[in-house]
Amino acid sequence: MTAPDYGHSFALWRGAAAEDWQGYTHHPFVEGLRDGSLPRRCFLNYLIQDYVFLVHFARAWSMAVVKSETLEEMKTCATTVDALVNHEMALHIRTCGEAGISEAALFNATEAPANLAYTRYVLDAGMQGDFLDLMAALLPCVMGYAEIGQRLAQTRSADTPYAEWIDTYADLGYQKMCQTVGAMVDQSVARRIGDLEHAPRRDTLQKRFATATRLEIGFWQMGLDLP
Numbered sequence: 001m002t003a004p005d006y007g008h009s010f011a012l013w014r015g016a017a018a019e020d021w022q023g024y025t026h027h028p029f030v031e032g033l034r035d036g037s038l039p040r041r042c043f044l045n046y047l048i049q050d051y052v053f054l055v056h057f058a059r060a061w062s063m064a065v066v067k068s069e070t071l072e073e074m075k076t077c078a079t080t081v082d083a084l085v086n087h088e089m090a091l092h093i094r095t096c097g098e099a100g101i102s103e104a105a106l107f108n109a110t111e112a113p114a115n116l117a118y119t120r121y122v123l124d125a126g127m128q129g130d131f132l133d134l135m136a137a138l139l140p141c142v143m144g145y146a147e148i149g150q151r152l153a154q155t156r157s158a159d160t161p162y163a164e165w166i167d168t169y170a171d172l173g174y175q176k177m178c179q180t181v182g183a184m185v186d187q188s189v190a191r192r193i194g195d196l197e198h199a200p201r202r203d204t205l206q207k208r209f210a211t212a213t214r215l216e217i218g219f220w221q222m223g224l225d226l227p
């Protein structure tokens with residue numbers, strides 16, 4: 001199966017952060033989801049933190065709507081906000097609900113430092129910078145989970161209890177959204193700075209992408225190092 005096309009800008013950023021990218025998408029937490037060996041309490045703790053993470057990511061994607069320069073950008077970013085708050089979070093609410101954790105408890109959960117660091121870094125990228133700074137910081141999250149979902153759907157143990165989580169990100173609708181986001185970022189780059197490879201802002205944007213990728217590694221690690 002050929003790899004899906006998540007866009008040229010993403011491919012460049014991913015290629016320049018290859019080692020961290022591998023550490024993120026093949027983290028032991030991910031392998032535990034794939035083969036089913038991840039302890040349930042680690043998974044639940046991760047989902048609680050991730051619920052709060054998604055709240056702040058919905059704010060970041062909303063900031064992207066504010067920083068859009070075209071209606072196309074606004075539509076794509078607004079669709080992502082909708083996907084986040086109305087679909088992706090449903091998995092967290094349902095799974096935690098089955099474990100006796102209420103939605104109010106999720107919303108009020110105390111954020112772990114790794115969670116705080118990541119979400120506030122992304123929000124600050126958008127606050128200090130422009131639409132592209134925000135996208136460079138947001139893409140590791142969107143595309144990383146798409147890659148993880150695809151790979152795990154193809155290679156997971158038949159009896160992993162995490163199949164529903166895997167299917168959420170392997171889902172065709174989600175994969176399509178990632179391709180739309182990737183194509184939008186390519187257009188947004190072209191419109192603002194031309195050829196990314198030769199743009200003066202290339203290094204700054206690369207750094208934002210690499211930092212967010214390392215923060216994803218920190219997020220998985222938090223999931224393994226229980227409080």
Ligand SMILES: Cc1ncc(C[n+]2csc(CCO)c2C)c(N)n1
Binds near residue numbers: 050080083084141142
């Ligand atoms: C730590 C962490 N990183 C990435 C994702 C995945 N994710 C977050 S927002 C978004 C885009 C809209 O659906 C996606 C795919 C997650 N859940 N948790």
